[in-house]
Every structure is written in C-alpha cells, then in structure tokens.
Amino acid sequence: xxxxxxxxxxxxxxxxxxxxxxxxxxxxxxxxxxxxxxxxxxxxxxxxxxxxxxxxxxxxxxxxxxxxxxxxxxxxxxxxxxxxxxxxxxxxxxxxxxxxxxxxxxxxxxxxxxxxxxxxxxxxxxxxxxxxxxxxxxxxxxxxxxxxxxxxxxxxxxxxxxxxxxxxxxxxxxxxxxxxxxxxxxxxxxxxxxxxxxxxxxxxxxxxxxxxxxxxxxxxxxxxxxxxxxxxxxxxxxxxxxxxxxxxxxxxxxxxxxxxxxxxxxxxxxxxxxxxxxxxxxxxxxxxxxxxxxxxxxxxxxxxxxxxxxxxxxxxxxxxxxxxxxxxxxxxxxxxxxxxxxxxxxxxxxxxxx
Ligand code: GLY
Numbered sequence: 047x048x049x050x051x052x053x054x055x056x057x058x059x060x061x062x063x064x065x066x067x068x069x070x071x072x073x074x075x076x077x078x079x080x081x082x083x084x085x086x087x088x089x090x091x092x093x094x095x096x097x098x099x100x101x102x103x104x105x106x107x108x109x110x111x112x113x114x115x116x117x118x119x120x121x122x123x124x125x126x127x128x129x130x131x132x133x134x135x136x137x138x139x140x141x142x143x144x145x146x147x148x149x150x151x152x153x154x155x156x157x158x159x160x161x162x163x164x165x166x167x168x169x170x171x172x173x174x175x176x177x178x179x180x181x182x183x184x185x186x187x188x189x190x191x192x193x194x195x196x197x198x199x200x201x202x203x204x205x206x207x208x209x210x211x212x213x214x215x216x217x218x219x220x221x222x223x224x225x226x227x228x229x230x231x232x233x234x235x236x237x238x239x240x241x242x243x244x245x246x247x248x249x250x251x252x253x254x255x256x257x258x259x260x261x262x263x264x265x266x267x268x269x270x271x272x273x274x275x276x277x278x279x280x281x282x283x284x285x286x287x288x289x290x291x292x293x294x295x296x297x298x299x300x301x302x303x304x305x306x307x308x309x310x311x312x313x314x315x316x317x318x319x320x321x322x323x324x325x326x327x328x329x330x331x332x333x334x335x336x337x338x339x340x341x342x343x344x345x346x347x348x349x350x351x352x353x354x355x356x357x358x359x360x361x362x363x364x365x366x367x368x369x370x371x372x373x374x375x376x377x378x379x380x381x382x383x384x385x386x387x388x389x390x391x392x393x394x395x396x397x398x399x400x
Contacts, residue, residue, distance in 0.1 A: 049174060049258055051198045053251060066091045069133050070099075076128055077101040078119060078146045080138030080164065088137060089203040090162060099135075100126045104145070106138055108285075111145050111180040111187075119149045123157075133158045133196065139165035139212075140172030140297075144187070147178030151193040158196040164204040166216020166246060167298065170223065170253040173198045175261040175271075184289060185360055186282050192266060200254060202247045213240050214337050215298025218277075218330070220249055222305060223256040225326065226273045229378025231256070236329055241336060272363060272382035276372040277304030279386075283357035287349065288342070299341050302334045303399075310398040311390070312374040319376045326377060327398070351395040355388050 069075050075095075079088070081103045088096055102122045104110050123134075134157050136146030143161045150159035163173035179190015208216070217240045224232040231252055238245050257274070264271040281297065281304035288295035306327040313320030334341055363370050369386040 049176070049194050049198065049261065050196065051174065051200060051254060051258060053200050053202075053254075070095050074132050075099045075135055076123065076126060076132055077135045077137060078142070078149070079103055079136070080106040080142045082106065083137055083164075086207070088162075090199055090201045092135065092137075092162070104138075104142060106141050108141055108181060108186070111141055113180065113182070113189075115145065116149055116152075116180060119146075120153055123149075123153055128153070128157065130154055130157055133160060135160045135162065136195075137162045137164060138168070139163065140168045143168055143173045144178050144190070145180060147176070147193060147195065148180055148190055151178060151191055156193065161195045161198045163198065163200065165208060165212055166205060166250070167219050168216075169200045169202070169204075169250050170216070171219045171257055171274075173200075174254060174257045176265065177267075184286060185357070186285065187362075200250065202250050205246055205250075206243070210241060211296060211298075211337050213246065214302075214333055215296050217246065217333060218298040218301045218305070220246075220253045221330065221333075222274070222276055222301065223253045225305070225374060225377055226276050226372070226380035227256050227260065227378060228252070229376075232326075232377050236326075240333060269382065273372050273380035275363060275382075276374065276380050277301045277308050279358055279361050279363070279369070279371045280304035280307050280354070282361065283354045284346070286357040287354050288345070291345070293342055293345050295342050295345075299334060299337070302330050303346060306330055307394060307398055308372065309374065310394045311371075311386070314390075314394065315373055315384075316375055319374070322377060323374060347399055349399075351392040352388070355391060358386075358391065 077099050079101060084103050102119055104115060134150040136143050136159055143163055147159060150157045161173040163169045176192045176194035178193060179187045182188035224235060235249055240246055260271055260274060278301060281300035284300045285295055309323040309327045313323045358369055370383045371386050372380050372382050373384045374380050
C-alpha cells in the first residue's frame with residue numbers, strides 16, 4: 047500500500063499533487079476539524095477557502111473517539127447532503143484524524159478523505175498508515191479499520207502553536223521511530239532540546255518517511271508494522287489504569303514510560319546492549335522531566351504492576367492468551383511478537399520504576 051503524502055517543506059516528497067483546486071471549485075469539500083480551529087488559523091491550501099466550506103467542529107482528545115460522537119458526525123454529513131463524490135478533510139491531532147478517518151471510511155461505505163495533522167504525533171504517526179478507529183468499553187482503538195486517506199498534507203507551521211506537553215508527546219513517537227528503525231537518526235536527535243524554536247521541524251520528514259516505509263511493507267499489521275508498537279503495550283495499559291484512577295495521563299508520556307520499561311526488558315534479553323539501552327532511557331527521562339506540568343511520576347511509582355497486567359492481557363497484538371510485545375535487539379533494530387509473562391513484566395517494572 048502506497049500512501050500519498052505531501053509536505054509543505056521546500057524539498058517535497060510529494061508523489062502526486064492533490065486536486066485541491068478541482069475539489070474547491072466543484073464545492074466537494076466538507077471539513078471536520080478540532081474545535082480549536084474555530085478561531086485559530088489553519089495553514090496550507092485550505093486557508094483562503096476556509097469560510098466557504100461546510101464545517102463540523104469536535105473537541106480534540108480521547109473522549110471524542112466514541113460511538114456517540116461518530117453518530118453526531120454521520121448526522122451532520124447527512125444534513126449536508128454528503129455523497130461519495132464529496133471529500134472529507136480532517137484537520138486536527140491524532141484523536142481527530144483517527145475519528146474522522148473512521149467516520150469517512152464507514153459513511154456510505156466510504157468517502158474519500160484527506161488528513162491535515164496539526165500535532166507532531168499526527169504528522170509522523172497517526173495520519174500515516176490508514177489505521178483509524180474509536181475507543182470502546184474503556185479500551186483504546188477497539189473498533190476501526192484500515193483505510194488510507196486520499197492524501198495526508200503535512201504542514202509543519204502548526205508545530206510552533208504546540209505547548210510543551212504536546213511537543214513532548216509527539217517527540218516520544220519520533221524517538222520511537224528512530225529507536226525501532228534508524229540508529230543514525232537516534233544519534234542525530236538524542237541531545238536535542240525540543241523546547242527551542244525550530245528544534246523539531248527538521249525531523250518531521252525523516253520520521254514520517256520511516257513510518258511510511260514500514261507501513262508500505264506491512265499495511266495490515268501482520269509483521270514489521272508491529273514494531274511501531276514498541277513501548278505501546280504498556281502505554282495503553284497505563285492509559286487505561288490512569289482513566290480508572292481518574293488521573294490525566296497523555297499518550298506521549300505513557301509511551302515514554304512504555305519505552306523505558308521496554309528498554310529494561312530488551313536489555314535483560316540482550317545483555318551486551320543493556321548499557322546503551324539504559325542510556326537511551328536516561329535521555330527519555332530527561333525529555334519527560336522537561337514537561338512543566340506534573341507528569342504523574344508519583345502515581346506511576348506507587349502502582350502495582352499486577353494492577354496494570356489485566357489491560358496488557360487485552361492488547362490487540364496478543365494471540366491465544368499469550369502476551370506478545372516488541373523488544374529492541376539494539377538501537378535501530380526491533381523484533382515483534384516476543385512473549386511476555388507476568389513474572390517478567392513485574393521484575394522489570396521493579397527495576398525501572400521502583
Ligand atoms: N501507530 C502504529 C501503527 O500505525 O501501526
């Protein structure tokens with residue numbers, strides 16, 4: 047599967063140019079956007095036409111990835127007399143693009159859709175690869191499908207509007223891409239102060255390429271694509287537990303902790319790599335400590351790993367009751383479907399978090 051991605055950057059890697067003008071001239075566009083773009087400017091080719099196109103605004107965040115919100119958007123598409131000749135343009139972070147891709151792919155058996163990610167996480171991960179969906183029964187992304195957008199348009203002007211937490215969230219996914227697939231990229235980014243102006247922008251395109259290359263090899267998530275879940279099994283379990291405990295926990299912070307735990311596990315399997323993986327974890331701690339808000343570190347330290355394990359057992363990657371997760375053989379090289387037991391999970395937890 048080959049995804050059409052267009053960058054605003056000078057050295058474009060656009061494989062083809064979207065027919066924006068044709069869509070605009072024939073009034074075929076519908077826009078689904080994050081609430082904050084009611085008032086904030088939107089960049090890119092839509093800017094001059096923003097006021098003329100029918101729009102639906104939805105608050106960003108996990109709470110919007112629900113069946114109720116999906117129904118609201120389907121009703122709005124109905125009210126706007128939308129058919130399969132229309133294109134739904136989805137503008138927002140990962141939650142909005144996941145949700146919007148699901149709505150578009152299911153309405154009338156599928157409208158073409160365009161993703162304009164406005165967060166780092168969206169630009170390098172969520173908006174690439176055609177995974178879309180919603181949460182169900184308190185677990186993330188339980189209902190969804192694989193459907194590529196007609197186009198992903200990546201405009202890095204949005205990055206300067208992101209706060210420190212959102213920059214860190216996205217950075218964790220970018221770090222993840224380097225650690226699973228590109229040791230040279232990791233060496234280039236390991237010492238970056240992500241809060242300096244323009245520090246992140248140069249790394250968006252290389253990171254988006256990594257994701258695109260992996261997805262092109264394994265669109266349906268049967269093999270190498272699973273490596274993108276490095277750090278995510280624990281992250282999703284922590285997000286579930288945080289929700290149970292009424293603790294606000296952002297995805298990127300959870301992924302950071304998930305990677306730190308995974309590095310401990312990987313080092314126990316590859317003792318010759320344990321030192322360099324420990325150093326990676328120290329860098330990740332450094333970025334997480336740079337978030338001005340309380341990043342819930344005290345809550346994490348007080349948790350019992352046995353209280354997180356039930357959510358790990360629900361992970362979509364597991365097979366026949368066996369937990370299967372991603373390990374790093376070394377920086378830049380990941381292996382998927384490695385079995386994990388509760389005893390191993392708990393002993394690594396104690397080493398890295400307590
Ligand atoms: N975010 C993981 C994937 O797209 O496979």
